[in-house]
Amino acid sequence: MSNKHKLYQAFATGLGIELDSVKDELAYNSIPQWDSTAHMILIAEIENQFDVMLDTDDIIDLSSVQKAQSILGKYDVSFN
Amino acid sequence: MLKGYQVVLRDINQDDLSMLRDWRNSAEVSRYMLSQEQITAEQQLAWFNKIQRDESQQHWIIEYKQQAIGSINIKANTVGKKLTEAKELEVGLYIADNRYRGNIVAFAPTLLVNDYCFNQLGVEALIAVVKTDNQAALSYNQKLGYQLQKQQDNLQHIRLNQANYEQATSTIKQLLSRPSKH
Numbered sequence: 688m689s690n691k692h693k694l695y696q697a698f699a700t701g702l703g704i705e706l707d708s709v710k711d712e713l714a715y716n717s718i719p720q721w722d723s724t725a726h727m728i729l730i731a732e733i734e735n736q737f738d739v740m741l742d743t744d745d746i747i748d749l750s751s752v753q754k755a756q757s758i759l760g761k762y763d764v765s766f767n
Numbered sequence: 768m769l770k771g772y773q774v775v776l777r778d779i780n781q782d783d784l785s786m787l788r789d790w791r792n793s794a795e796v797s798r799y800m801l802s803q804e805q806i807t808a809e810q811q812l813a814w815f816n817k818i819q820r821d822e823s824q825q826h827w828i829i830e831y832k833q834q835a836i837g838s839i840n841i842k843a844n845t846v847g848k849k850l851t852e853a854k855e856l857e858v859g860l861y862i863a864d865n866r867y868r869g870n871i872v873a874f875a876p877t878l879l880v881n882d883y884c885f886n887q888l889g890v891e892a893l894i895a896v897v898k899t900d901n902q903a904a905l906s907y908n909q910k911l912g913y914q915l916q917k918q919q920d921n922l923q924h925i926r927l928n929q930a931n932y933e934q935a936t937s938t939i940k941q942l943l944s945r946p947s948k949h
Contacts, residue, residue, distance in 0.1 A: 716869045722906070723869075723874065724910060730942065740945070743942065743944070743946065744773075746871065747773070747870060
């Protein structure tokens with residue numbers, strides 16, 4: 688499974704939405720499901736999928752699927 | 768000054784008044800205030816002078832990454848009571864910076880103030896009065912553990928005790944307490 692697919696899966700599971708609804712443009716608070724509670728579950732999902740522990744700055748900055756990819760890049764997770 | 772969960776709460780000084788007035792008078796903030804009256808510079812200066820010597824309330828500027836992003840305050844719920852004597856306090860908050868409204872960092876100032884109220888001031892409960900159409904604030908307070916006490920006209924009176932607060936916020940506190948630099 689590619690890292691992109693793993694990330695999309697983490698968003699689908701963390702936010703409780705269909706995998707088809709996940710796209711790079713999906714942003715925090717743009718859908719009712721992605722609120723602060725879901726954000727915490729999403730962080731846990733991403734951390735489990737990629738075996739990383741995000742800094743608080745990154746947890747706060749993780750505001751879209753696209754942004755998640757650039758943040759995970761700092762943790763040596765590649766999306767190329 | 769209070770510091771934690773990635774934010775700093777500092778006392779308001781006179782240089783902040785213009786910024787605070789702009790925030791408070793903005794449509795986005797004032798629409799959810801109990802009074803929509805526009806605050807004049809004179810009214811605000813009188814308010815500022817009052818709070819300097821009023822021991823029943825305390826106001827802070829919220830700073831995140833050295834930038835002012837909003838304001839938070841606590842007030843004694845009983846007339847004449849000092850903050851140090853009151854059993855119940857009311858917390859007021861607004862995040863003026865759009866980037867952080869609705870973001871989990873918006874919980875940080877409240878967590879800091881609530882910890883201060885319960886652990887240092889020793890209050891029994893925190894209370895708030897929220898307009899029923901302010902769904903964002905109601906949802907926000909629910910996530911902090913507040914429970915509905917009564918609904919009156921278009922206002923919800925909600926209350927938070929320490930046990931409910933600690934239970935509701937343990938996860939978000941952990942996330943906001945991690946190291947802040949990778």
